[in-house]
Amino acid sequence: MxxxxxxxxxxxxxxxxxxxxxxxxxxxxxxxxxxxxxxxxxxxxxxxxxxxxxxxxxxxxxxxxxxxxxxxxxxxxxxxxxxxxxxxxxxxxxxxxxxxxxxxxxxxxxxxxxxxxxxxxxxxxxxxxxxxxxYEEYTAGAIMTTEYVSVVESATVREAMRVLRQEAQTAETIYYIFVVDQAHRLLGVMSLRELIVAEGDLYIRDIMSERVVSVKITDDQENVANLIKDYDLLAIPVVNENRELQGIITVDDIIDVIEEEAEDDYSKLAGIADMDDNDAGPLRAAGKRLPWLIILLFLGMLTSGLMGIFEATLDKVALLATFIPLISGTSGNSGTQALAVAVRGIATGDIGGKSKFRLIVRELSTGLIMGIVSGAIVVGIIFFWKGTLMIGLLVGAAICCSIIVATLAGSFIPILMHKLGVDPAVASGPFITTLNDVTSIIIYLGLATTFISRIL
Amino acid sequence: MxxxxxxxxxxxxxxxxxxxxxxxxxxxxxxxxxxxxxxxxxxxxxxxxxxxxxxxxxxxxxxxxxxxxxxxxxxxxxxxxxxxxxxxxxxxxxxxxxxxxxxxxxxxxxxxxxxxxxxxxxxxxxxxxxxxxxYEEYTAGAIMTTEYVSVVESATVREAMRVLRQEAQTAETIYYIFVVDQAHRLLGVMSLRELIVAEGDLYIRDIMSERVVSVKITDDQENVANLIKDYDLLAIPVVNENRELQGIITVDDIIDVIEEEAEDDYSKLAGIADMDDNDAGPLRAAGKRLPWLIILLFLGMLTSGLMGIFEATLDKVALLATFIPLISGTSGNSGTQALAVAVRGIATGDIGGKSKFRLIVRELSTGLIMGIVSGAIVVGIIFFWKGTLMIGLLVGAAICCSIIVATLAGSFIPILMHKLGVDPAVASGPFITTLNDVTSIIIYLGLATTFISRIL
Structure with missing residues (x-):
């Protein structure tokens, strides 16, 4: 059927x-x-x-x-x-x-x-x-399995096939056969595809591939995932400090890791503890979201406090207040963009040692371009809409500076956290956004207070 | 070596x-x-x-x-x-x-x-x-390969092994052998693991598994990915309307799809066109981020315009303005959380027909809980900090309402878009955030204008 x-x-x-x-x-x-x-x-x-x-x-x-x-x-x-x-x-x-x-x-x-x-x-x-x-969580050791097929280098193809048939019931994969020496040190690998077309009398050591990609037992699971993905492997061997074969990690487990890691970065960008709550009740869902929301609430209070310093300026020109959401919003948006690029770049291993510095220089230039373009647009709109060039220039300048600062912060903070050994995704979207709220408002109201005499 | x-x-x-x-x-x-x-x-x-x-x-x-x-x-x-x-x-x-x-x-x-x-x-x-x-992009047909191994049901194990050895050089995987009838219709599947332990004289039709999970040529690639993931497959057969075998999709291609789809949702949550720009120059990077930023800039202008309506209120109590970033920020954060849960739920197929309604009811209750808790915290802080209960109550009520509306919008909008056949991830984080900025500010300043006499 x-x-x-x-x-x-x-x-x-x-x-x-x-x-x-x-x-x-x-x-x-x-x-x-x-x-x-x-x-x-x-x-x-x-x-x-x-x-x-x-x-x-x-x-x-x-x-x-x-x-x-x-x-x-x-x-x-x-x-x-x-x-x-x-x-x-x-x-x-x-x-x-x-x-x-x-x-x-x-x-x-x-x-x-x-x-x-x-x-x-x-x-x-x-x-x-x-x-x-x-083994520690999220390491190769913690996700490997010990049910694999190995043969010694001195075996023949025929002997290897016999081992394979015996292990076919219990091994997690029989499509890679790992070749070891007498001390169980990893020497090479053969795929079942190569084995079934090989002559039965040949020695494994003569036909195996010696370029076997392996990971150490303490390696991070994200590393393992990147190797399996890059090299299109069905399984990867795990060795200890002495290169003794300890286990293997199969591609189906790695798919789960890839999903888990992507989900994790995604949740943190959205400011949620974790994501698996489609079936959970509202109390549980709220419990997962409230902690971040409340932390950010306190950070937001800080913004309000800071703005209090500028109450005199706001009191003089109420129009100024109407641009606050625009400026803090734009700064938050550009910061989140830069953050996302940096976090994913670190996660996929694209951002290595010296490229970190290059990334920051690149982000500075990117922020500059985006700041100037956005600032100019804002000056134009406010001039034609409100008929005031001064306030247009003020808001435009604030947006330009805020975008530059936000873009730099969005890329620099995750890189710094990664350097300090903290998961860069912890610098979640809402956190960077709230941080950029504060800086952008200081920039805006600071500029306004300085130039208040020209605006009035 | x-x-x-x-x-x-x-x-x-x-x-x-x-x-x-x-x-x-x-x-x-x-x-x-x-x-x-x-x-x-x-x-x-x-x-x-x-x-x-x-x-x-x-x-x-x-x-x-x-x-x-x-x-x-x-x-x-x-x-x-x-x-x-x-x-x-x-x-x-x-x-x-x-x-x-x-x-x-x-x-x-x-x-x-x-x-x-x-x-x-x-x-x-x-x-x-x-x-x-x-074949249309993002369908099974577009990502399948035609290099697979198939045998007719009447073949013996020995004959199947011979076919396999012949195809071993060119087939993309030889670890699954797909069983077809004379008209090349898919009947079943055998793994190489099962084949190598089977007696050579047995007929394939007697030992094959008839429960073969397959996809149609027009199926969405995300569907294919979910099946391969759930059933831990190394490859999945693709059939046409007549169940004729057309090709297969292998797990290594599916890993790329999973990454691509997760990356896509992630970029959109961050408001970037696409993510592959770690090596790109600043002009190119800015080009990918500016379109969204400028669209959101115009939406932000709308917020400023709307706030202009309440300029008289802001003019009377400048203190009110200092809470605007807090309220719009909190509303944006809770909206993004709800959005992320809904978008990933739809992507992973966890949110089906009737569970969509359940999700919205759940989100309404979740928003209610989060709104009341956050609102109460805010009333308390403002009372002890500024010594004013009226403004505390006003800001607390605005935050409570904003969170409820934002949470509902965050879950309802992606579900609606999915229903309309639009990719729900297009309702990106910054878009929802900006939308929630507008509604939260209307709620806040609307309440303030209504109760202005009591605040003064």
Whole structure:
């Protein structure tokens, strides 16, 4: 049975529910287990705790492991799902998962619950899991898996194919075979594509590619993502300080990393703690947005306080106040543009050592051009609209200076933060905008106060 | 020779340049062709037109094809590079590329130049290219490749392996084998992993998976990306209306799509036409940012004009003006937050039909909570700071209303645009911010004008 693929569901939910209702275990297993794990996981998440209890009875821990590692459960909900299962069933399920996935989930539990599960697993699995649990979050070590295929350099193509067939069931990918020496140090790589066209008697060391791109266990996951993307790899090997092969990272995990990192930069540009809240209730959504909003509220108060210094000037020419949103808005916009370019440039690795300085010089010139063009437009509009050249010149000059300062700040601050080891995306859009509000208003009202005699 | 992989270059540029200088063709080819195509491409882009002339002489069009399709040349620069080559060399090079890559590049040329190349190629290649050229940008058809491996259902495992070995040199991936009937309609799929562990005498139709996830040729590339991501696929087949297999899309191309789409949403949130301008000069950078900045400048003028209506009120209490940046800033921030959640929700497909209405209700409640909390904080601060409850209440009420309106607008506008078939990300951050500036100032000064007698 071939199905049309569109955005709709790939399985008959009502039918599967009916089979569970009828306690028709045979028929349920027959229709459920042929589904793609993604669809099995969708069904599993959809049905609610009561029906999941039946599923746990009907499926083995091994069958459940595939579903559980495919689900898109929120990090803080794993505990809820696991509490529905018998602990020994849960422990057995962890044993059947790819180590990296098991570790991801175990990492979300509290220490006691995690220890309980580990106590019920066999020693070898526990060792593997404990090793991965030790690596810092967002590093190659934390996202790698230990289920890969390796052969020693002295093997023949025929022997390598035999290893491959044995490992085909458990390895996360068999499309790259990593070649090691007796001490398990990484020497090279072969793709399955190369292997299947090679003569069976050849030695692996003679036909492998020695130019293998690898990462260190402590490398940042963003680095790993950039390499996999640039070199179009399906997997990348992870080595320790002695070049001993420790694990691999596959492209499907890297897609998640790329999405995660892009989402993260995006949320921060928008001033939200994190983004996964389409299904969350309003209280939770507000909770994620309020912290930034309130911090910015206090920064905004600072702006109001600063403006208070210029109250005398504002008192004399009320018209001046009407241009404040225009000036602070424009300055905020140009600052956000510069910020976005700098943050993405750093994230994709395009901005390296000496190019940072070049970027700042470039941004200064860009700000200058944009400032002069925008300033001139504003002078023209105000002159023809309000018939006053002085106020036009004042607002135009303020906009020109504000754009230059905002553009420089927008590129300099993230670069500085990156240099200090802070995630540059933390200098989020709203933060830069609020900062630029303050500077632009000081520039504007400072200029106005200085030249007030000419305006009146 | 094994190299440590870090962010540094993977090849010895000076050495390669020296070999070219010495016209040592043998030695250059020996050291250059063992490099990973990505590194070859980096060198090729780095060296400048003069040295590239030598490279064209030393490398065959086939060797050049791999480099050319791996480069990260900007879309509008392909013409410059191609003009360096002899046209017949260029045409031969296109012939050796994967069709999807050749089409991507040919699409960037003007019609005349494209036709010139096509005239010099063999008929079969031209047919394949013309077919792909016909598909609309950003659809599955436009990004698919026609170099895939397919077998008929009646083949045996042994026969399939033979086909695979033959195609291993040219197919873009051999890790999925697509199963078709005599009319080339898609019936199922097998992974190479399954194939190599299967008995040689078995028929493919008996062991293939019939649940093959496929896309239509007209599907949006974002859809394709979501499927590959959800189902952890290495490639997805593309079919026409009759379910005839037309091509495949591989995961490495999808990574580029995911990045492109995320980058696109990000740029628009920041109000930049597009992002790839880290290397561009200031004139070009300014050119990409000025259009939005100037549009927003005019919108900002509108705000100034609107404020002019309230000049009498501002004239009476200059203190009022000092809170304008606070109110418009807060309203802009909360609007951007809501916008970001809605835009990403639509992009990732999380926001479907009926959940759109739910989202708006959720955002209304979220805005209400955030408005009340922020408003109360503001009343408190202003009361203790300025000692005036009336102005505190006025500013607090204005902030509360502004946040509610901004949050609603931030979610409603992108959803409306999506419904109208417009890319919701076009309702960019600065646009929503400027819009919310206007509404928040009307709310604030409207309230102030109404209650002016109590404030004085």
């Amino acid at each position: 071939i199905e049309e693929k569109n955005d709709e569901v790939q399985y008959d939910e009502a039918f599967l529910r009916m089979l569970l209702d009828e306690e028709n275990i045979e028929s349920f297993r027959e229709h459920f287990l042929v589904l793609h794990p993604y669809d099995q996981a969708q069904f599993y998440e959809e049905v609610g705790p009561d029906i999941r209890q039946i599923i746990y009875r009907y499926l083995s821990p091994q069958e459940m492991a595939i579903i559980f590692e495919t689900t898109e459960i929120e990090d803080d909900e794993y505990k809820t799902y696991l509490d529905e299962m018998d602990p020994s069933y849960g422990a057995a399920m962890f044993g059947f998962m790819y180590t990296d996935n098991a570790v991801d989930i175990l990492n979300e539990l509290d220490t006691e619950q995690r220890e309980n599960y580990l106590e019920m697993m066999d020693e070898e699995t526990v060792d593997e899991i404990n090793e991965l649990l030790g | 094994i190299e440590e992989k870090n962010d540094e270059v993977q090849y010895d540029e000076a050495f390669l340049r020296m070999l070219l200088d010495e016209e040592n063709i043998e030695s250059f080819r020996e050291h250059f062709l063992v490099l990973h195509p990505y590194d070859q491409a980096q060198f090729y882009e780095e060296v400048g037109p003069d040295i590239r002339q030598i490279i064209y002489r030393y490398l065959s069009p086939q060797e050049m094809a791999i480099i050319f399709e791996t480069t990260e040349i900007e879309d509008d620069e392909y013409k410059t590079y191609l003009d360096e080559m002899d046209p017949s060399y260029g045409a031969a090079m296109f012939g050796f590329m994967y069709t999807d890559n050749a089409v991507d590049i040919l699409n960037e040329l003007d019609t005349e130049q494209r036709e010139n190349y096509l005239e010099m190629m063999d008929e079969e290649t031209v047919d394949e290219i013309n077919e792909l050229l016909g």
